[in-house]
Amino acid sequence: xxxxxxxxxxxxxxxxxxxxxxxxxxxxxxxxxxxxxxxxxxxxxxxxxxxxxxxxxxxxxxxxxxxxxxxxxxxxxxxxxxxxxxxxxxxxxxxxxxxxxxxxxxxxxxxxxxxxxxxxxxxxxxxxxxxxxxxxxxxxxxxxxxxxxxxxxxxxxxxxxxxxxxxxxxxxxxxxxxxxxxxxxxxxxxxxxxxxxxxxxxxxxxxxxxxxxxxxxxxxxxxxxxxxxxxxxxxxxxxxxxxxxxxxxxxxxxxxxxxxxxxxxxxxxxxxxxxxxxxxxxxxxxxxxxxxxxxxxxxxxxxxxxxxxxxxxxxxxxxxxxxxxxxxxxxxxxxxxxxxxxxxxxxxxxxxxxxxxxxxxxxxxxxxxxxxxxxxxxxxxxxxxxxxxxxxxxxxxxxxxxxxxxxxxxxxxxxxxxxxxxxxxxxxxxxxxxxxxxxxxxxxxxxxxxxxxxxxxxxxxxxxxxxxxxxxxxxxxxxxxxxxxxxxxxxxxxxxxxxxxxxxxxxxxxxxxxxxxxxxxxxxxxxxxxxxxxxxxxxxxxxx
Ligand code: GLC
Numbered sequence: 001x002x003x004x005x006x007x008x009x010x011x012x013x014x015x016x017x018x019x020x021x022x023x024x025x026x027x028x029x030x031x032x033x034x035x036x037x038x039x040x041x042x043x044x045x046x047x048x049x050x051x052x053x054x055x056x057x058x059x060x061x062x063x064x065x066x067x068x069x070x071x072x073x074x075x076x077x078x079x080x081x082x083x084x085x086x087x088x089x090x091x092x093x094x095x096x097x098x099x100x101x102x103x104x105x106x107x108x109x110x111x112x113x114x115x116x117x118x119x120x121x122x123x124x125x126x127x128x129x130x131x132x133x134x135x136x137x138x139x140x141x142x143x144x145x146x147x148x149x150x151x152x153x154x155x156x157x158x159x160x161x162x163x164x165x166x167x168x169x170x171x172x173x174x175x176x177x178x179x180x181x182x183x184x185x186x187x188x189x190x191x192x193x194x195x196x197x198x199x200x201x202x203x204x205x206x207x208x209x210x211x212x213x214x215x216x217x218x219x220x221x222x223x224x225x226x227x228x229x230x231x232x233x234x235x236x237x238x239x240x241x242x243x244x245x246x247x248x249x250x251x252x253x254x255x256x257x258x259x260x261x262x263x264x265x266x267x268x269x270x271x272x273x274x275x276x277x278x279x280x281x282x283x284x285x286x287x288x289x290x291x292x293x294x295x296x297x298x299x300x301x302x303x304x305x306x307x308x309x310x311x312x313x314x315x316x317x318x319x320x321x322x323x324x325x326x327x328x329x330x331x332x333x334x335x336x337x338x339x340x341x342x343x344x345x346x347x348x349x350x351x352x353x354x355x356x357x358x359x360x361x362x363x364x365x366x367x368x369x370x371x372x373x374x375x376x377x378x379x380x381x382x383x384x385x386x387x388x389x390x391x392x393x394x395x396x397x398x399x400x401x402x403x404x405x406x407x408x409x410x411x412x413x414x415x416x417x418x419x420x421x422x423x424x425x426x427x428x429x430x431x432x433x434x435x436x437x438x439x440x441x442x443x444x445x446x447x448x449x450x451x452x453x454x455x456x457x458x459x460x461x462x463x464x465x466x467x468x469x470x471x472x473x474x475x476x477x478x479x480x481x482x483x484x485x486x487x488x489x490x491x492x493x494x495x496x497x498x499x500x501x502x503x504x505x506x507x508x509x510x511x512x513x514x515x516x517x518x519x520x521x522x523x524x525x526x527x528x529x530x531x532x533x534x535x536x537x538x539x540x541x542x543x544x
Contacts, residue, residue: 006203006264006286007320008478009046009378010469011096015328016053016075017061017439018421019383026430026437028421030076034087039451041091043386043462044469048088049096049205049266051328053081057107059174060403061328061419063098063207064105068192078199085200094202096266101189102211103175110188111176115156119165126185127176128168128214129156141166143222144239148172149407170211170225170239172403180212186248193255203256203264209279209288210269213244229271241271249284266322273313280319287322287378294325298337298364298537300493300506304484307375311482320478321377325369326385332418335391337364347404348413349393358445360537362388366461366526367504367539373468374495374502374541376480381465384422387449388461391417392440399440416440426450467524471541475500488514492534501544505534517542 020032030053040048052062053075062072071078088095104111110126117123119131132155133139140153147170154173158164168177178185193204210229215238221231229237249265256263267279267288276288292306310321325333331345338361339345339354349356365388373379395417397405402414421439423446425432431442431450447453454462472478480498488494492511494503500523505511510533513520518532520542527538534540 003262004286005046005094005262006266006378008376008472008476010044010472011047011049011266011322011378011380012040012043012045013049013051013327013380013382015051015383015419018419018433020422020424021430021434021436024434024436025074026434027074027439028433029074030071030080030084034080034084037087037091037093040093043466044473045093045381047094047096047202049380050098052098052100056105057174059105060172061401063100064103064107064172064175065100066105066107067109068100068104069195082199089200095200096203096205096264097196097201098207099189099192099196099204100207101178102208103169103171103177106174106176116159118159122184124165125182126179128179129165130168130218132166137163137165141168142218143220144168144170145222145224146171146173147225148404149412168214170208172407177214178212180214180244180248181216186251190251190255193252197256197259197263201263202261203266203286205266205268206285207268208270209249209267209285210241210245210271211239212248213242214239215242241269241275246278246281246284249279253283253285273309277313277317277319280314280317282317287320289324289380290321290377291324293323293372294330294333297341298368298506299341300491300504303368303371303504303506304493307482310377321375322380323372323375323377324380324382325365325372326382326418327380328382328419329415330418332382332385332389332391333368334358334362334365334385334388335393337361337368338390346412347415348402348417349391350413351394351396353393353413355393356390358390361390362461363527363537364506366464367506367537370464370468370524370526370539370541371493371502371504373472374477374497374500376478376482376497378478382418384449386462386465387423387451387454389422389449390443390445392420392443393417394443395420395440401440420446423447423450425452464524464526468541471500471523496544499544501542502539503534503542504539505536508536510535513542517544520544 017028019028021028022031054065055067055070055072056062113123130141144152146152153166155166156164229240264286267285279285279288290310296302296306335356338356400416404412405414421433423431426447430438454460477497485494491507522529523541525540527535
């Protein structure tokens with residue numbers, strides 16, 4: 001780790017409800033994470049990004065926050081949080097918490113007060129309330145759509161029982177958007193930042209960091225928010241990526257910098273890649289997820305383009321790339337890569353959808369991951385990917401809880417398939433996740449990936465991740481340089497970083513390693529290198 005620890009950090013995402021359950025209620029909790037700290041220490045992570053654990057009615061698995069400064073009883077107490085920070089610190093691990101500033105829960109006391117206080121009140125001005133269109137105000141104020149299906153506005157009933165104003169929610173109706181035009185919202189979030197900084201967090205992952213401010217003329221924007229935030233004519237969406245965001249993030253940076261210990265922020269900013277650098281200027285956020293590599297298929301040219309784009313786009317501001325392949329919003333990459341080239345994906349897979357080739361998916365996932373982990377920059381790991389965990393692709397509708405499943409009438413799978421509780425022990429009830437239950441059922445395929453099985457097998461994905469992180473640190477790859485190797489066969493891609501040649505073979509055939517790597521010492525491999533050949537769908541690190 002360098003002094004700017006985040007530049008080359010390995011950051012492990014814990015999704016608290018599915019990591020480990022200490023009290024046996026079937027729901028992961030903070031004491032469960034504390035118990036597993038030795039596991040994370042042995043894996044070699046520098047920080048944990050903890051998805052929301054604050055008080056919430058859990059309509060969007062905690063991304064609907066009702067109290068930003070308290071722990072939800074499902075997960076424990078503030079004292080449990082302090083114990084977690086202490087345990088992490090003992091293992092040299094920092095804790096990054098999720099900050100959700102675009103919207104609160106409709107159960108937040110400020111939103112309840114806004115509903116009670118009525119139109120034109122200061123309480124209502126903390127959120128985005130508007131009168132409806134049409135003579136009776138029956139039409140929503142704009143045509144904006146919610147991420148989770150349907151229109152992004154909900155009409156309220158006023159205290160006197162009459163149909164009233166509409167409020168904006170870019171996500172579920174239970175997630176009203178804050179009004180960032182109001183200075184009181186700024187003051188409130190500054191106090192939230194300080195609350196967690198005072199408790200010793202290493203920083204924040206900022207949820208939908210490209211939203212928050214909205215064009216106050218509220219123009220028409222009939223497109224689905226997933227389609228890239230620009231329309232065919234290149235016009236930018238009125239609810240995303242606005243210039244007003246940047247003074248806000250500068251202010252937050254000043255607050256972080258008041259604290260010792262190089263506290264950091266990472267943006268979840270789903271903007272076109274050429275605009276991400278704007279969030280990563282030296283006085284704004286430290287990092288922003290690079291989603292291009294994650295979106296690329298397992299194909300050499302596409303992977304190369306994604307990596308080049310990451311370096312080109314961040315170069316003007318000197319920010320490191322934040323490489324990522326899986327998270328709690330996307331199909332696990334060991335499953336995604338088990339589909340034929342050209343397959344398009346939603347956020348999940350239904351039992352009625354074509355099913356993946358699990359072995360091929362895992363083989364490619366190990367290769368794509370090993371290739372990514374040699375790059376300079378920070379790397380993010382989503383819990384369970386180090387076990388080679390697949391998506392749950394046959395989860396029955398009755399168990400699915402993600403709002404888009406219900407709101408789409410079951411036509412959108414939602415994101416539950418990547419959120420299934422982790423398997424720790426192959427032969428324990430609930431695979432050792434809990435003694436009493438599992439909030440989503442675990443598929444049988446998890447047994448072979450349980451942490452105890454993986455730890456005992458020298459060639460397991462878990463041991464590959466452990467060795468990779470150790471070597472990455474030892475060779476300083478995270479703060480190294482990247483130079484493409486020319487002249488490799490079609491479908492083979494490679495680069496050199498600090499004396500390590502990182503090469504991936506994305507073809508379905510073994511490929512001879514070209515000179516000068518034919519007899520090079522093999523440092524790590526996703527499939528053993530034999531006879532100077534890189535196996536089909538595999539990657540290796542070689543001494544360069
Ligand atoms: C982010 C989160 C996602 C959540 C949404 C609304 O994209 O990663 O899980 O549903 O924001 O907060």
